[in-house]
Amino acid sequence: MPDETSSVSPAPDGRPTAEQPRWRRDFPVDSEQAAYVGRRDFVKFMLLPSGAFFVGQVWIGLHSLRSGDDGPPLRRVATLTDIPVGGALVFHYPSPLDPCLLVRPDEDTLLAYSQACTHLSCPVQPDVAAGRLNCPCHNGVFDLKTGRPVSGPPRRPLPRINLEVRDGVISATGVEPRT
């Protein structure tokens, strides 16, 4: 209850405040009483968001426990015969909406990067002979060997796709995000 010095309008039935029903305290006529928030009510209210956070955390924890964190799946991309030396091909990894580039600058080297330019996500085009990846939108240039930006607007390197070659089959094993 508000402090005792604040006035409480008398109820129409004339009975004292203590005998009035609960709703009269919850919906008081006096603006001073209406603006008053008891410490207990305030703490109860504060528990709402923190309680919601707690429940959310528990839910996230249970969810990750149940599904496990296996990372992106291993996926077959191509065979060594599909890609000639000096050639490149596009594949999608980890989801069908993530285009990636597989480049073979020489016989023993396979490189794979996300094709989305780190500037505004235009697809980068390989120039294997020059050892570069060019973005046609804003003239961004990436180094083919490292995937790092060389010139133009992009400032971050392209995410690298980890590859594994077994029995002539090239598979993607994960995405390595870099800064």
Added chain:
Amino acid sequence: MPVPPDHAFFIDPNRCIGCQACVHACAECDTHKGVSMIHLEYLDRRLSTQTAPVICMHCDSPTCAEVCPADAISKTADGVVQSARKPRCIACNNCVLACPFGVPKMQTEVELMMKCDMCYDRTSAGKKPMCATVCPSQALFFGTRDDVERLRPNSTPVNRFQFGAQEVQTKVYVMVPSAAPPNVLDMNAAMHPGSGTPGIHVNLLDTIQPHSKP
């Protein structure tokens, strides 16, 4: 800042000349420009030119706020019952129907009940309400009780009203003749004189015979 506790509002319908200055002064207020929150009542237009200004009486236990389902009307600590809050008012008309004095008016264009709040912006800053400043006959008087007793020796302020079973005490006073000042004004008896119910004569038409029904 609250309304000065020694100041009160005194209505003296005897002095009202029906000039409507109060109504128009109210309508000119910047906080509700163009809409008057008070009105003028004609007692019996066929028989008399007598009028009475109707401002909010600011009840101690405001019936309008009691019946408001949206909790839109509240009473400040200094006893002023505020007009409905725009975000809360649902234009249900409960207050309009419930107020024994007929004060609240529904502004249907904006779906908001607007009623006299004793010019809270002015009175809480130590000024008089707009209507009391413009009233040429001071039928609406805002000042101390000492002032009103000195200026109106033949009248006595009364702020208790009986409406059937409901007794209402208000912050605003009505001036009644000092000859036999009642403790409580029986409004039903005053509205229906001669019905047998003993009441007091706030009725201003004593010298005029009630018209006979055809």
